[in-house]
Amino acid sequence: MTNKATFCSDMSVDLVRCLADDDIVIDSARVSTNTVGADTDVSRFIDFLVRDRHGSPFEHCVFTFALDVPIFVAREIMRHRIASYSEESGRYTASRLKFYLLESHRPLVQAGKPGDYKFTPGSQLQIDYASIVNASTCVEAAETYQAMLDDGIAREVARMVLPVSTYTRIHMTINARSLMNFLSLRHATKDSWYKTSPLYEIELVAKQMEQQFKEFMPHTHAAFIEHGRIAP
Amino acid sequence: MTNKATFCSDMSVDLVRCLADDDIVIDSARVSTNTVGADTDVSRFIDFLVRDRHGSPFEHCVFTFALDVPIFVAREIMRHRIASYSEESGRYTASRLKFYLLESHRPLVQAGKPGDYKFTPGSQLQIDYASIVNASTCVEAAETYQAMLDDGIAREVARMVLPVSTYTRIHMTINARSLMNFLSLRHATKDSWYKTSPLYEIELVAKQMEQQFKEFMPHTHAAFIEHGRIAP
Amino acid sequence: MTNKATFCSDMSVDLVRCLADDDIVIDSARVSTNTVGADTDVSRFIDFLVRDRHGSPFEHCVFTFALDVPIFVAREIMRHRIASYSEESGRYTASRLKFYLLESHRPLVQAGKPGDYKFTPGSQLQIDYASIVNASTCVEAAETYQAMLDDGIAREVARMVLPVSTYTRIHMTINARSLMNFLSLRHATKDSWYKTSPLYEIELVAKQMEQQFKEFMPHTHAAFIEHGRIAP
Amino acid sequence: MTNKATFCSDMSVDLVRCLADDDIVIDSARVSTNTVGADTDVSRFIDFLVRDRHGSPFEHCVFTFALDVPIFVAREIMRHRIASYSEESGRYTASRLKFYLLESHRPLVQAGKPGDYKFTPGSQLQIDYASIVNASTCVEAAETYQAMLDDGIAREVARMVLPVSTYTRIHMTINARSLMNFLSLRHATKDSWYKTSPLYEIELVAKQMEQQFKEFMPHTHAAFIEHGRIAP
Numbered sequence: 032m033t034n035k036a037t038f039c040s041d042m043s044v045d046l047v048r049c050l051a052d053d054d055i056v057i058d059s060a061r062v063s064t065n066t067v068g069a070d071t072d073v074s075r076f077i078d079f080l081v082r083d084r085h086g087s088p089f090e091h092c093v094f095t096f097a098l099d100v101p102i103f104v105a106r107e108i109m110r111h112r113i114a115s116y117s118e119e120s121g122r123y124t125a126s127r128l129k130f131y132l133l134e135s136h137r138p139l140v141q142a143g144k145p146g147d148y149k150f151t152p153g154s155q156l157q158i159d160y161a162s163i164v165n166a167s168t169c170v171e172a173a174e175t176y177q178a179m180l181d182d183g184i185a186r187e188v189a190r191m192v193l194p195v196s197t198y199t200r201i202h203m204t205i206n207a208r209s210l211m212n213f214l215s216l217r218h219a220t221k222d223s224w225y226k227t228s229p230l231y232e233i234e235l236v237a238k239q240m241e242q243q244f245k246e247f248m249p250h251t252h253a254a255f256i257e258h259g260r261i262a263p
Numbered sequence: 264m265t266n267k268a269t270f271c272s273d274m275s276v277d278l279v280r281c282l283a284d285d286d287i288v289i290d291s292a293r294v295s296t297n298t299v300g301a302d303t304d305v306s307r308f309i310d311f312l313v314r315d316r317h318g319s320p321f322e323h324c325v326f327t328f329a330l331d332v333p334i335f336v337a338r339e340i341m342r343h344r345i346a347s348y349s350e351e352s353g354r355y356t357a358s359r360l361k362f363y364l365l366e367s368h369r370p371l372v373q374a375g376k377p378g379d380y381k382f383t384p385g386s387q388l389q390i391d392y393a394s395i396v397n398a399s400t401c402v403e404a405a406e407t408y409q410a411m412l413d414d415g416i417a418r419e420v421a422r423m424v425l426p427v428s429t430y431t432r433i434h435m436t437i438n439a440r441s442l443m444n445f446l447s448l449r450h451a452t453k454d455s456w457y458k459t460s461p462l463y464e465i466e467l468v469a470k471q472m473e474q475q476f477k478e479f480m481p482h483t484h485a486a487f488i489e490h491g492r493i494a495p
Numbered sequence: 496m497t498n499k500a501t502f503c504s505d506m507s508v509d510l511v512r513c514l515a516d517d518d519i520v521i522d523s524a525r526v527s528t529n530t531v532g533a534d535t536d537v538s539r540f541i542d543f544l545v546r547d548r549h550g551s552p553f554e555h556c557v558f559t560f561a562l563d564v565p566i567f568v569a570r571e572i573m574r575h576r577i578a579s580y581s582e583e584s585g586r587y588t589a590s591r592l593k594f595y596l597l598e599s600h601r602p603l604v605q606a607g608k609p610g611d612y613k614f615t616p617g618s619q620l621q622i623d624y625a626s627i628v629n630a631s632t633c634v635e636a637a638e639t640y641q642a643m644l645d646d647g648i649a650r651e652v653a654r655m656v657l658p659v660s661t662y663t664r665i666h667m668t669i670n671a672r673s674l675m676n677f678l679s680l681r682h683a684t685k686d687s688w689y690k691t692s693p694l695y696e697i698e699l700v701a702k703q704m705e706q707q708f709k710e711f712m713p714h715t716h717a718a719f720i721e722h723g724r725i726a727p
Numbered sequence: 728m729t730n731k732a733t734f735c736s737d738m739s740v741d742l743v744r745c746l747a748d749d750d751i752v753i754d755s756a757r758v759s760t761n762t763v764g765a766d767t768d769v770s771r772f773i774d775f776l777v778r779d780r781h782g783s784p785f786e787h788c789v790f791t792f793a794l795d796v797p798i799f800v801a802r803e804i805m806r807h808r809i810a811s812y813s814e815e816s817g818r819y820t821a822s823r824l825k826f827y828l829l830e831s832h833r834p835l836v837q838a839g840k841p842g843d844y845k846f847t848p849g850s851q852l853q854i855d856y857a858s859i860v861n862a863s864t865c866v867e868a869a870e871t872y873q874a875m876l877d878d879g880i881a882r883e884v885a886r887m888v889l890p891v892s893t894y895t896r897i898h899m900t901i902n903a904r905s906l907m908n909f910l911s912l913r914h915a916t917k918d919s920w921y922k923t924s925p926l927y928e929i930e931l932v933a934k935q936m937e938q939q940f941k942e943f944m945p946h947t948h949a950a951f952i953e954h955g956r957i958a959p
Contacts, residue, residue, distance in 0.1 A: 161884060316912065428656070493957070522898075
């Protein structure tokens with residue numbers, strides 16, 4: 032079998048399944064006041080919960096996402112330690128040899144110092160150069176990896192030559208409270224009370240998760256925005 | 264309004280909702296080997312996961328239970344810190360004045376020393392005595408509590424007179440891996456490789472949770488039993 | 496042996512040991528920039544970390560507190576699930592029969608509704624009434640508890656008559672990041688960006704923890720205050 | 728500045744600081760029985776705690792390790808989510824361009840199938856081949872990385888060409904209970920009741936941590952071994 036390098040510039044985030052809606056939040060919060068099932072203005076009640084940082088009721092809602100992202104993005108996601116992960120293993124399966132390709136929108140140049148900097152697009156020359164070395168590194172890594180497998184060397188050894196731009200698949204289960212924490216740090220908008228400077232690629236992931244979050248829990252999402260994108 | 268003490272000897276455990284079955288475990292585990300959707304012997308695969316302690320795939324299954332249990336039981340449950348809890352609040356709502364009544368099956372006498380003891384039923388005299396003081400304490404506490412509320416004293420102050428046998432409601436969301444950990448410690452059976460001496464009342468809770476667990480995840484439950492009731 | 500009820504109105508918080516200072520935070524944060532040991536303005540660097548919510552470096556500092564607090568306070572503390580706890584067991588040891596006595600400063604009357612209320616001191620009559628029933632409930636519970644033990648009934652059964660105002664001892668180990676989260680919710684000051692309405696007694700606990708936190712990590716504490724008492 | 732690739736075959740694990748000994752375990756466990764300071768046979772008491780899976784007292788002991796390991800090892804370590812991590816950032820600092828070099832002891836060939844396999848050393852040809860491509864991949868990656876930085880491209884973009892064998896530094900703070908869980912899965916010995924097949928390189932890390940653990944908590948370590956290397 033010969034595996035060839037393939038390229039991709041997207042962060043893939045699919046919803047596998049979820050058990051999440053605003054009513055679950057209300058039902059759970061109503062346990063505290065012994066009024067489960069009572070008539071409630073959902074929007075106002077959830078706004079109150081977020082505003083006053085009553086976070087527990089949001090934990091009863093869970094989302095499972097299927098991610099297909101480069102290793103350097105997966106690493107940042109897992110750093111949060113607030114979700115459950117099942118990940119493609121470099122030991123148990125051969126790499127798909129799918130790699131991240133820099134696309135032209137990706138800002139390349141950092142101006143400023145750690146803690147206070149901005150990103151600018153970069154010149155056309157920089158863009159061309161970065162794309163070419165990025166791609167050629169991956170092609171070579173794929174060939175080397177495949178050659179090692181063909182030589183009978185174990186996957187867990189061969190994978191050492193793969194770059195951190197290699198894609199990996201993850202199933203990630205996270206509750207709505209933890210998800211808001213993740214979004215508060217990894218998606219920077221004008222609504223954020225706190226400054227945050229997420230990596231370009233992880234923000235692509237966060238935006239897609241936020242879309243799903245908004246769809247299934249519209250009132251919770253609205254309150255999250257209203258109160259400065261801080262997780263309750 | 265006059266609230267009167269009511270009594271109960273049961274631990275109430277209802278399944279509110281769940282997103283849990285053996286197939287979710289398989290699907291999640293298959294992410295590691297890049298074979299999502301592959302044909303698999305469910306039972307054998309899950310047995311392998313439990314045997315070799317691959318615990319992550321079980322975390323993608325969640326259960327939400329509605330508990331109605333005495334405070335002294337709720338305290339032990341929360342000690343585990345591996346679930347999400349929304350609990351009836353003694354600050355936000357008036358106590359339902361529902362209390363735990365010792366029933367005649369409840370062993371009363373401890374023989375042995377800490378770490379190595381057994382429980383025996385107790386004599387009829389002890390049973391009668393314990394039941395009476397247990398009940399009369401609750402009746403008096405209920406009256407005192409109600410009198411304080413009637414006097415305009417805040418719920419959070421009045422509740423200080425309530426005994427730890429007062430019932431409290433909790434919604435508890437827990438994933439299947441954490442649930443197995445809870446069950447391994449709080450339900451002692453002949454299959455347990457580890458000795459554990461759960462409190463009588465928390466074991467009543469654990470048994471009911473295990474029933475639901477078994478119903479929704481029969482293969483996982485079978486593997487849990489097979490491998491000594493240790494959470495993977 | 497005869498145990499008698501004793502009373503206390505304090506929340507006892509003693510520092511058992513700690514491994515915590517601002518330099519540990521700096522050292523840990525410097526791992527990220529590969530400049531461990533570099534010369535740094537401690538105050539400015541820590542301010543930056545808190546402002547931009549780089550929370551991980553604070554997790555390397557830990558405090559162990561010995562608490563002696565009523566059960567209703569212990570319950571709220573444990574709800575946070577972000578610390579390690581070893582607690583006096585009602586199963587393994589006889590209760591010390593030490594109870595919480597309402598002192599005259601404790602506000603008794605709640606005005607307003609859930610989510611938007613204030614506490615007022617209460618009239619002298621209310622104060623007297625609440626103190627008396629509070630105390631007499633405890634005296635009776637202590638006698639009943641002791642009588643059950645004398646009758647040979649197990650501690651874990653006898654303790655069911657004890658009120659939630661019974662004191663319990665806990666060793667609690669918590670890192671500085673989690674501690675800030677706890678303090679943000681359980682100690683309300685004019686510096687808080689978020690409104691929070693902690694229980695009077697848990698705030699007494701939080702204030703003492705904050706004193707220790709400030710002493711060992713003065714720069715971190717200053718930054719925590721400066722940035723609205725939100726945990727990074 | 729020109730950075731050149733350097734190579735290393737070791738996993739570096741240094742103890743930065745710790746607050747951990749068997750007496751802390753005893754003191755914490757004694758809170759449960761209200762006998763803090765009592766005379767105790769340390770060894771027997773700790774053995775009892777591990778045997779009966781009383782895990783909480785071990786959580787009050789913490790270790791901070793400084794790791795210098797390849798990214799593919801760091802990834803596995805962080806998967807555990809039971810520790811605090813501060814890691815060298817590919818965004819905030821330039822890579823040290825230190826890479827893992829396969830040494831001749833590293834088994835190269837996997838015989839068997841997933842879930843039931845063994846590793847064998849590999850032939851001399853395989854060893855030579857693997858070492859050469861491993862090293863040359865790193866040399867090229869280092870040159871490409873450095874060229875991108877020289878061209879003004881941001882570190883977070885340039886690092887995408889680096890292989891997962893690139894070293895990264897981490898400060899990791901973990902309590903003794905979580906450490907035992909880590910060791911139970913990542914260091915396989917004849918004492919293990921459960922089969923586990925750790926990656927060769929992560930086992931090198933685990934062995935060094937276990938050395939430190941044994942030194943500071945000899946009785947706890949002995950009980951851990953005695954009871955099948957399962958974390959209490």
